[in-house]
Amino acid sequence: xxxxxxxxxxxxxxxxxxxxxNRIALKQGKCGITDLELVQTRYAGKIPFGxxxxxxxxxxxxxxxxxxxxxxxxxxxxxxxxxxxxDAKLSASKISSSETAFINATTVGGMCLTDELYKDSNKLSIxxxxxxxxxxxxxxxxxxxxxxxxxxxxxxxxxCSSSANAIMYGARLIKNGYAKxxxxxxxxxxxxxxxxxxxxxxxxxxxxxxxxxNNRNGLNLGEGAAYLVLEAEETCxxxxxxAELTGFANTNDAFHPSSLSSEGDGPFLxxxxxxxxxxxxxxxIDFINAHGTGTENxxxxxxxxxxxxxxxxxxxxxxxxxxxxxxxxxxxxxAVYSVLNIMHQExxxxxxxENPIESTKLVPVLSYSKKEISHVLSNSFxxxxxxxxxxxxKI
Amino acid sequence: xxxxxxxxxxxAQHTFDDVNLVVLNxxxxxxxxxxxxxxxxxxxxxxxxxxxxxxxxxxxxLSIVNNQSELKGIIIGTANxxxxxxxxxxxxxxxxxxxxxxxxxxVQSTANNIASQIGLFTANKNYNITHVHRGLAFENAVIDxxxxxxxxxxDNYLLGGVDEISTYNYNISLLDGLYKNEEVxxxxxxxxxxxxxxxxxxxxxxxxxxxxxNSLATLRAIQTIHATDEKxxxxxxxxxxxxxxxxxxxxxxxxxxxxxDCRLNKYTKITEKxxxxxxxxxxxxxxxxxxxxALSLWFACNFIENKKVPNNMxxxxxxxxxxxxxxxxxxxxxxxxxxxxxxx
Numbered sequence: 113x114x115x116x117x118x119x120x121x122x123x124x125x126x127x128x129x130x131x132x133x134n135r136i137a138l139k140q141g142k143c144g145i146t147d148l149e150l151v152q153t154r155y156a157g158k159i160p161f162g163x164x165x166x167x168x169x170x171x172x173x174x175x176x177x178x179x180x181x182x183x184x185x186x187x188x189x190x191x192x193x194x195x196x197x198x199d200a201k202l203s204a205s206k207i208s209s210s211e212t213a214f215i216n217a218t219t220v221g222g223m224c225l226t227d228e229l230y231k232d233s234n235k236l237s238i239x240x241x242x243x244x245x246x247x248x249x250x251x252x253x254x255x256x257x258x259x260x261x262x263x264x265x266x267x268x269x270x271x272c273s274s275s276a277n278a279i280m281y282g283a284r285l286i287k288n289g290y291a292k293x294x295x296x297x298x299x300x301x302x303x304x305x306x307x308x309x310x311x312x313x314x315x316x317x318x319x320x321x322x323x324x325x326n327n328r329n330g331l332n333l334g335e336g337a338a339y340l341v342l343e344a345e346e347t348c349x350x351x352x353x354x355a356e357l358t359g360f361a362n363t364n365d366a367f368h369p370s371s372l373s374s375e376g377d378g379p380f381l382x383x384x385x386x387x388x389x390x391x392x393x394x395x396x397i398d399f400i401n402a403h404g405t406g407t408e409n410x411x412x413x414x415x416x417x418x419x420x421x422x423x424x425x426x427x428x429x430x431x432x433x434x435x436x437x438x439x440x441x442x443x444x445x446x447a448v449y450s451v452l453n454i455m456h457q458e459x460x461x462x463x464x465x466e467n468p469i470e471s472t473k474l475v476p477v478l479s480y481s482k483k484e485i486s487h488v489l490s491n492s493f494x495x496x497x498x499x500x501x502x503x504x505x506k507i
Numbered sequence: 508x509x510x511x512x513x514x515x516x517x518x519a520q521h522t523f524d525d526v527n528l529v530v531l532n533x534x535x536x537x538x539x540x541x542x543x544x545x546x547x548x549x550x551x552x553x554x555x556x557x558x559x560x561x562x563x564x565x566x567x568x569l570s571i572v573n574n575q576s577e578l579k580g581i582i583i584g585t586a587n588x589x590x591x592x593x594x595x596x597x598x599x600x601x602x603x604x605x606x607x608x609x610x611x612x613x614v615q616s617t618a619n620n621i622a623s624q625i626g627l628f629t630a631n632k633n634y635n636i637t638h639v640h641r642g643l644a645f646e647n648a649v650i651d652x653x654x655x656x657x658x659x660x661x662d663n664y665l666l667g668g669v670d671e672i673s674t675y676n677y678n679i680s681l682l683d684g685l686y687k688n689e690e691v692x693x694x695x696x697x698x699x700x701x702x703x704x705x706x707x708x709x710x711x712x713x714x715x716x717x718x719x720x721n722s723l724a725t726l727r728a729i730q731t732i733h734a735t736d737e738k739x740x741x742x743x744x745x746x747x748x749x750x751x752x753x754x755x756x757x758x759x760x761x762x763x764x765x766x767x768d769c770r771l772n773k774y775t776k777i778t779e780k781x782x783x784x785x786x787x788x789x790x791x792x793x794x795x796x797x798x799x800x801a802l803s804l805w806f807a808c809n810f811i812e813n814k815k816v817p818n819n820m821x822x823x824x825x826x827x828x829x830x831x832x833x834x835x836x837x838x839x840x841x842x843x844x845x846x847x848x849x850x851x
Contacts, residue, residue, distance in 0.1 A: 154605045230601050233594050233675035243683035249641030256733045266647040267640040269618040288654045308600045309613035364626040364635035369614050496623025
């Protein structure tokens with residue numbers, strides 16, 4: 113089966129608008145979680161968010177996306193996708209080839225327009241310009257039309273593991289001969305809908321989240337987008353290659369719609385099966401980009417699952433304390449961060465940690481350091497028990 | 508390529524227990540609401556909390572996965588998942604001005620809820636995914652299943668497509684021009700030369716693997732296209748048939764996604780001409796929705812299994828004595844198109 117190489121990356125988060133800006137902020141241990149400025153909600157100023165401080169109208173102008181009905185979720189996607197395809201030097205004719213696929217992930221789609229959606233769905237006003245922009249597919253359909261992407265186009269929503277699954281599906285398209293190159297990733301913007309949803313579950317922290325800390329008290333929502341260009345080995349012989357995608361797995365915890373089982377079967381199996389696909393022993397893993405949301409449930413279960421799989425748990429950290437939980441974008445954002453770990457042979461600190469969880473005693477990476485990195489495992493676990501892991505390797 | 512071993516379908520028609528495609532339930536107020544079967548597999552207290560998409564999905568799934576050897580994956584296509592719960596939660600946000608809200612609707616509204624509830628009910632810890640790419644959500648689930656089967660030919664997978672009509676997505680799609688303004692019936696949907704179709708909903712599930720023996724039908728090939736120019740659809744269809752039909756092999760039936768929207772006739776006309784065989788249509792039975800193509804695959808399996816086609820579905824041509832090879836064409840709102848080639 114074809115080897116899958118990463119030849120382009122693009123990203124926008126509350127830490128920065130490019131891979132370089134994100135890397136500098138990660139090295140410095142910067143936190144992009146702040147009071148809300150751009151979303152109208154009664155929680156602005158009360159709960160912090162990983163908000164990107166660029167207004168939607170500004171994004172539209174910057175990206176020349178002045179068509180009607182384009183949402184913030186699509187604009188963040190467009191920003192990151194354009195970077196990724198430029199980075200991989202994909203020409204317009206390559207993009208429109210039937211051998212180029214595009215797999216997107218989003219859990220918010222056009223629902224960032226909560227108030228407009230309320231009016232349109234209850235027929236409370238004359239129709240808005242967003243009628244075909246609310247659903248999940250709207251983002252990928254917009255980008256397909258804008259770039260005339262010629263191959264398979266898809267959108268995946270498995271809650272917080274969505275874009276890890278988009279990356280996996282894209283890689284499998286190449287391995288099975290359905291595509292030669294794929295643009296994969298995810299996007300989500302902060303929506304009144306999701307922030308109230310997570311708030312009703314009482315898992316939003318009133319302060320900056322503290323992944324893997326004993327006194328963690330919930331997650332912060334963030335927004336962002338990231339895309340990667342994956343290519344079959346044969347098509348990128350003369351290209352720069354950042355890393356190889358060597359393993360992936362998708363499992364289900366099959367325990368509860370919105371929390372993980374105490375033994376973490378889903379997370380354990382996702383990590384274990386990923387190593388099996390790559391034919392690697394746990395001992396070979398140099399670093400884990402943990403899901404680490406900062407909730408009571410996730411961090412303890414993820415810790416237990418790591419302890420089950422690894423005799424000695426490798427260095428690990430969560431970047432949720434830098435940018436918040438970006439939901440459908442998080443798997444792709446963390447894939448880009450994993451690629452940065454490999455490209456620069458370095459690891460970034462997990463912010464907000466003071467004391468280890470009593471029952472597991474695991475301590476994440478607490479400071480920036482150079483480190484020899486051959487294999488990075490990246491975890492994404494979501495509601496509905498949807499667990500996925502990806503493995504990135506130095507070539 | 509994948510082999511279909513059992514199927515189930517919940518729709519506005521008699522497609523679940525005693526299948527009857529001759530006596531039709533009527534379109535009411537331009538909607539074809541799915542008839543939900545009773546279920547003794549799921550406690551009522553649990554069912555009450557679920558939205559209709561989840562109920563349809565899980566009832567259709569459980570009717571074919573029970574007593575089967577372990578599923579290695581649950582692969583669902585749904586454009587919207589639990590839209591009704593989604594907007595109920597949204598309405599709470601606005602009405603209570605973001606006050607203290609109950610999370611039930613939020614948790615039920617996530618699009619992956621159908622696949623994850625099936626995983627929960629069957630205690631299945633394997634591959635579990637939800638494709639949500641609007642009018643190609645089910646088709647991407649099919650591609651996913653085909654890849655899994657190529658990777659693991661002996662394993663069983665559950666493949667399905669589900670979507671519901673909620674008051675809200677009906678309003679949005681009506682405003683967007685997807686449904687007709689004038690009232691139509693099952694028997695004049697295709698005759699009224701206006702824009703829009705009628706709303707539909709349903710769930711179709713398939714137990715699939717790589718084993719030909721004892722299979723009901725074969726899904727030989729699939730192709731998806733994003734385009735609006737009918738000439739692109741036509742040239743793709745010609746290539747698709749040329750590369751997948753054997754020399755001299757003819758199509759016995761063409762199952763068209765025609766939905767009564769006059770703006771989309773150009774696509775169904777040109778594909779019908781290329782297929783050059785008896786043309787059937789089904790959206791007067793199911794209504795239009797993004798994963799209606801899942802139901803079209805169920806119809807194809809039903810025709811192959813029972814060697815019969817109801818007269819109300821025939822548009823042109825005569826019903827062949829042997830049904831071996833069928834082409835299914837669908838498009839959603841003229842933007843997303845798909846071909847599926849189904850065999851006995």
